[in-house]
Amino acid sequence: xxxxxxxxxxxxxxxxxxxxxxxxxxxxxxxxxxxxxxxxxxxxxxxxxxxxxxxxxxxxxxxxxxxxxxxxxxxxxxxxxxxxxxxxxxxxxxxxxxxxxxxxxxxxxxxxxxxxxxxxxxxxxxxxxxxxxxxxxxxxxxxxxxxxxxxxxxxxxxxxxxxxxxxxxxxxxxxxxxxxxxxxxxxxxxxxxxxxxxxxxxxxxxxxxxxxxxxxxxxxxxxxxxxxxxxxxxxxxxxxxxx
Amino acid sequence: xxxxxxxxxxxxxxxxxxxxxxxxxxxxxxxxxxxxxxxxxxxxxxxxxxxxxxxxxxxxxxxxxxxxxxxxxxxxxxxxxxxxxxxxxxxxxxxxxxxxxxxxxxxxxxxxxxxxxxxxxxxxxxxxxxxxxxxxxxxxxxxxxxxxxxxxxxxxxxxxxxxxxxxxxxxxxxxxxxxxxxxxxxxxxxxxxxxxxxxxxxxxxxxxxxxxxxxxxxxxxxxxxxxxxxxxxxxxxxxxxxx
DNA sequence: CGGACACGAATTAGTCATACTTAATTGGGG
DNA sequence: CCCCAATTAAGTATGACTAATTCGTGTCCG
Numbered sequence: 001x002x003x004x005x006x007x008x009x010x011x012x013x014x015x016x017x018x019x020x021x022x023x024x025x026x027x028x029x030x031x032x033x034x035x036x037x038x039x040x041x042x043x044x045x046x047x048x049x050x051x052x053x054x055x056x057x058x059x060x061x062x063x064x065x066x067x068x069x070x071x072x073x074x075x076x077x078x079x080x081x082x083x084x085x086x087x088x089x090x091x092x093x094x095x096x097x098x099x100x101x102x103x104x105x106x107x108x109x110x111x112x113x114x115x116x117x118x119x120x121x122x123x124x125x126x127x128x129x130x131x132x133x134x135x136x137x138x139x140x141x142x143x144x145x146x147x148x149x150x151x152x153x154x155x156x157x158x159x160x161x162x163x164x165x166x167x168x169x170x171x172x173x174x175x176x177x178x179x180x181x182x183x184x185x186x187x188x189x190x191x192x193x194x195x196x197x198x199x200x201x202x203x204x205x206x207x208x209x210x211x212x213x214x215x216x217x218x219x220x221x222x223x224x225x226x227x228x229x230x231x232x233x234x235x236x237x238x239x240x241x242x243x
Numbered sequence: 244x245x246x247x248x249x250x251x252x253x254x255x256x257x258x259x260x261x262x263x264x265x266x267x268x269x270x271x272x273x274x275x276x277x278x279x280x281x282x283x284x285x286x287x288x289x290x291x292x293x294x295x296x297x298x299x300x301x302x303x304x305x306x307x308x309x310x311x312x313x314x315x316x317x318x319x320x321x322x323x324x325x326x327x328x329x330x331x332x333x334x335x336x337x338x339x340x341x342x343x344x345x346x347x348x349x350x351x352x353x354x355x356x357x358x359x360x361x362x363x364x365x366x367x368x369x370x371x372x373x374x375x376x377x378x379x380x381x382x383x384x385x386x387x388x389x390x391x392x393x394x395x396x397x398x399x400x401x402x403x404x405x406x407x408x409x410x411x412x413x414x415x416x417x418x419x420x421x422x423x424x425x426x427x428x429x430x431x432x433x434x435x436x437x438x439x440x441x442x443x444x445x446x447x448x449x450x451x452x453x454x455x456x457x458x459x460x461x462x463x464x465x466x467x468x469x470x471x472x473x474x475x476x477x478x479x480x481x482x483x484x485x486x
Numbered sequence: 487c488g489g490a491c492a493c494g495a496a497t498t499a500g501t502c503a504t505a506c507t508t509a510a511t512t513g514g515g516g
Numbered sequence: 517c518c519c520c521a522a523t524t525a526a527g528t529a530t531g532a533c534t535a536a537t538t539c540g541t542g543t544c545c546g
Contacts, residue, residue, distance in 0.1 A: 019500085073526080496539085500535075508528090514521085
């Protein structure tokens with residue numbers, strides 16, 4: 001490949017491995033609804049369209065199939081499945097949807113999920129957090145305070161993400177902990193896409209400090225309540241931005 | 244292949260497609276900790292060990308890689324990743340873990356997740372459920388009442404699962420709705436594995452009726468509270484059974 | 487004499503082309 | 517109306533080749 005311009009279609013192609021590149025092109029296309037449910041793709045067609053071997057096309061299809069984005073049947077082809085079938089918890093699928101036309105719906109689902117999970121995680125964290133985690137929470141809450149004014153949103157975001165990650169991890173529940181990446185994506189999306197220029201609301205910052213305090217004092221109820229307010233604020237914010 | 248007995252190793256082999264069979268053998272082995280994190284598999288070795296072609300072995304590895312169960316690197320091989328990396332929300336991974344030695348931990352994680360999600364889902368359902376869904380809830384709650392006595396656990400389970408599925412679906416949140424299968428797996432596991440012979444507690448049945456009533460009356464707070472009690476009972480039950 | 491760097495050999499995943507098998511659909515003939 | 521055969525596209529197998537990465541070795545410099 002002498003990089004003569006061919007193949008610069010729609011994929012950023014930052015992935016390495018042909019199958020990964022194909023996946024990075026097909027996945028977003030499907031989750032964006034570019035191929036409506038019921039659309040039939042043929043591996044051979046995919047192979048020729050993307051200029052890869054059938055082997056590579058098949059591997060990409062296999063992965064899409066494991067995400068329940070498509071279904072592969074003999075004599076029929078690779079059928080795109082309806083969104084209800086998709087593995088909406090797959091981090092890859094979440095990423096694709098957040099990057100595409102489905103962004104609004106995905107953000108809303110995730111925010112509702114956060115509103116369910118994070119308060120409970122905060123209560124568990126109050127019961128189970130290690131001293132190091134307590135210290136980390138305080139540190140990041142203070143970091144949020146310090147960066148909450150004067151257009152330091154990027155630094156604020158770092159502390160915000162770290163704070164929520166720590167809470168989720170401190171809950172000692174592997175499934176909660178796994179949502180750290182998702183929360184990070186949501187928070188990053190808010191900062192980078194929606195309200196880039198307004199400083200965070202002081203009340204929100206205070207609430208994070210409250211959570212950190214409550215966890216340190218092992219006050220599960222208070223930690224849960226404060227976190228619930230945080231997530232409710234996030235939902236309200238979403239309603240304002242995308243009604 | 245003259246089916247002369249070779250290949251009847253450890254896989255139930257109910258799956259169709261060689262790669263699916265390989266996956267159904269490798270996946271559970273990995274999630275069960277049979278291959279500790281850091282273990283290196285080579286695709287060629289897998290191919291010969293399972294008597295399939297490298298093509299098939301590679302496709303299975305691709306899927307495992309998309310679940311973050313393994314990582315494939317050139318000149319190294321296919322490395323098993325530590326559990327923290329696994330996509331613990333992947334329904335396949337959940338199924339494998341529920342079937343293997345990790346069952347206890349998985350059940351506990353899922354029950355905690357339920358305790359976070361289902362109450363919120365019940366509140367949303369009270370706000371958003373369609374008349375048909377309200378009717379379905381009542382129907383299944385009554386079904387639970389009718390089957391709660393006299394060793395009809397299988398029928399009871401059907402209504403229980405349908406009830407929780409309906410609540411999750413009625414919340415109008417795609418991510419909540421997707422947990423229907425997970426809840427079904429947890430409930431089925433409890434019935435089939437833990438307390439096969441004791442009738443469900445009457446209080447639990449009443450609580451389901453309460454949820455159905457509250458949803459029908461659009462009383463979000465009451466629906467949430469009742470559901471919260473249900474999930475707290477489930478956690479308590481888990482503590483009794485597996486301390 | 488010892489260490490660091492560079493180069494090359496070995497290893498293993500990745501890619502490709504091709505030939506063949508299997509299952510499901512479709513349509514024609516009994 | 518049912519059954520069978522032709523067709524189609526996925527599934528499997530194989531062999532050859534590419535490419536990246538690690539590791540060992542050897543040389544050059546300090």
